[in-house]
Amino acid sequence: MALIAMTREMGSLGMDVARILESELRVPLVYHEIIENLADKMRLRKSHVIRLLDGKANLFEKLTADKTSLSIFTAGEILETACKGAILRGWGAAHLLRPVAHSIRVRICAPFELRVERMMQRLQSTDRDAVAAEIRINDEAQSAIAKRHFGVDWMQPENYELTLNTERMSVAQCADEVLWLARDPHFRETEGSRQVLSDITLQAKVVAALRADAATRALEFPVEVKLGRVTLLGMVANPAERANAGRVAASVPGAVSVDNQLRAISDIGRPVRE
Numbered sequence: 283m284a285l286i287a288m289t290r291e292m293g294s295l296g297m298d299v300a301r302i303l304e305s306e307l308r309v310p311l312v313y314h315e316i317i318e319n320l321a322d323k324m325r326l327r328k329s330h331v332i333r334l335l336d337g338k339a340n341l342f343e344k345l346t347a348d349k350t351s352l353s354i355f356t357a358g359e360i361l362e363t364a365c366k367g368a369i370l371r372g373w374g375a376a377h378l379l380r381p382v383a384h385s386i387r388v389r390i391c392a393p394f395e396l397r398v399e400r401m402m403q404r405l406q407s408t409d410r411d412a413v414a415a416e417i418r419i420n421d422e423a424q425s426a427i428a429k430r431h432f433g434v435d436w437m438q439p440e441n442y443e444l445t446l447n448t449e450r451m452s453v454a455q456c457a458d459e460v461l462w463l464a465r466d467p468h469f470r471e472t473e474g475s476r477q478v479l480s481d482i483t484l485q486a487k488v489v490a491a492l493r494a495d496a497a498t499r500a501l502e503f504p505v506e507v508k509l510g511r512v513t514l515l516g517m518v519a520n521p522a523e524r525a526n527a528g529r530v531a532a533s534v535p536g537a538v539s540v541d542n543q544l545r546a547i548s549d550i551g552r553p554v555r556e
Contacts, residue, residue: 283367283471284309284464285385285479287375289436292420293397293404295448295456296390300369302457307464309367353431358490361483372424376441377432381482383475386463387442390456392449481507484536488512491534497526503544505531510538520548 284307290296304311360375364385379385392400398414407413428436439445443463446456463469485507492498492505501523503516512531518524528542 285364285367286369286460287379287385287387288369288371288390289376290390291392291397292417293400294390294392295453298453299390299456300371303369303460306461309369311369311371312363354490354493358486361486365479365483374428374432377434382479384469384471386460386469388460389442389445391445391447396449477509484510488531488534491530492527495530498530501527510536512537513541514544516544517547518544521546
């Protein structure tokens, strides 16, 4: 099943490309659809979450949002959606799906002045300065979000299989390039690539479950998953935290087993009882 992760610049016509791909590949185009679940998990209004992820939140909204939880829950929602096949627009999907061999990561771009002209026409505006300022704000917000939540530069071409410039390529030509790659055997979904996607999805779900549970919300430690088997690594303060982490991880659907290798700091140096 096709799996496309796409980023686009405002005014690049990336949305038009995505709609063609949605029709040809017969998989859903996903953007705001994950907002409702994120809002429920973070106990925020949907509009609040949208502004946070679009980089348009005001100071109060930024101060009252848990940015770490936002990153964790966003990753979980993206990967769960990816397991069903989708065209994922934004949200750091291109970074999250890097390990998945059958994913195709695409960036749609265009020169700044051309994007300004297109947006002026779309908005029926004659205020070039205002439109240009809005595009700059959007570009800066996307860059900041990608860097803060995923540690990547969203404009770097090495983060994508395809970087397509709509200055000289039509929307249809861009879509054809993506479709050609989607039909290439190299990007065909295999049992191995499905397993990788399943494992990183389960990993994200375990991390999200730990963040959502009151007893483990403050804990931070590595979680590894291979073939559905979850391994918890690192240090916690005491045996109770270790037990709670194991309980939460074991409750996540899809976890075949949990190897709780967490060490309690309170136990270090204690004599081992025979």
